[in-house]
């Protein structure tokens with residue numbers, strides 16, 4: 512299939528990208544192109560213009576300050592996997608990025624493209640929820656001022672292919688706070704054998720203080736229309752000693768409140784089962800890391 516015709520722009524600054532975005536209401540931002548271009552070839556997306564943000568300096572870096580990470584939206588999976596800062600401060604994120612697709616996709620696909628696309632089977636949204644990340648969206652006002660707002664991961668993933676980003680905003684940075692002492696996080700997924708997209712993926716993060724679980728965040732992807740938190744599982748972990756009984760009880764409720772996808776890859780019933788199984792694996796691994 513061949514995409515419909517479109518204009519192509521490659522701005523070198525975020526300001527000119529934002530101007531192009533507001534001047535071209537039917538334009539699409541182009542990051543790694545590994546979700547957008549296939550959709551255009553299938554004519555599921557027919558933008559009048561593509562605004563390639565790959566030439567803008569400063570969007571593909573990882574900086575670390577006291578364990579907190581600031582990751583530019585154009586940072587590729589490969590760069591995340593290779594980043595010593597990510598591996599030191601958020602190893603679960605590097606491990607999840609390494610499980611995305613194949614080397615070709617990991618070399619081109621970006622964290623910003625993945626999060627902005629909000630594919631229900633994407634891996635990284637679950638990590639953003641578990642690691643309590645913030646997405647920074649930049650926009651330009653009528654008087655030309657560029658401003659930015661931070662959107663919590665809890666508010667960012669709204670529905671199938673839908674995020675809290677406004678049409679005139681560009682996701683420019685992802686902020687991951689430093690993990691508290693005694694924290695551990697992990698990601699476990701059942702991958703589609705062909706694409707490696709998550710049929711179900713679960714990211715878990717726990718913090719242990721004086722032998723008791725003081726905080727827990729669990730993000731589930733692939734199960735429902737968009738990534739979401741397993742709140743009942745989290746409440747069952749907090750206050751426990753993260754013993755096997757508490758972990759089993761928490762994992763058994765990981766599917767609560769999720770309207771399961773039912774498609775050619777897995778039935779709703781099977782996805783519910785997988786959600787509990789992969790929650791168990793992710794929580795156990797996170798607890799082991801938290802010590």
Ligand SMILES: Cc1cc2nc3c(=O)[nH]c(=O)nc-3n(C[C@H](O)[C@H](O)[C@H](O)COP(=O)(O)OP(=O)(O)OC[C@H]3O[C@@H](n4cnc5c(N)ncnc54)[C@H](O)[C@@H]3O)c2cc1C
Nearest residue numbers: 540542543544545546547612620621624633634682707708
């Ligand atoms: C064969 C194959 C296998 C795959 N397997 C997996 C997998 O196992 N796990 C997984 O998670 N993903 C998988 N993917 C998806 C892949 O990770 C995509 O690259 C990713 O989802 C989108 O990132 P991108 O940089 O390519 O974005 P693009 O395709 O360029 O853009 C995607 C969408 O996001 C918008 N967008 C991009 N950047 C921004 C921004 N900064 N601000 C606002 N909007 C923006 C675009 O306008 C577009 O609508 C796979 C893709 C392919 C082709």
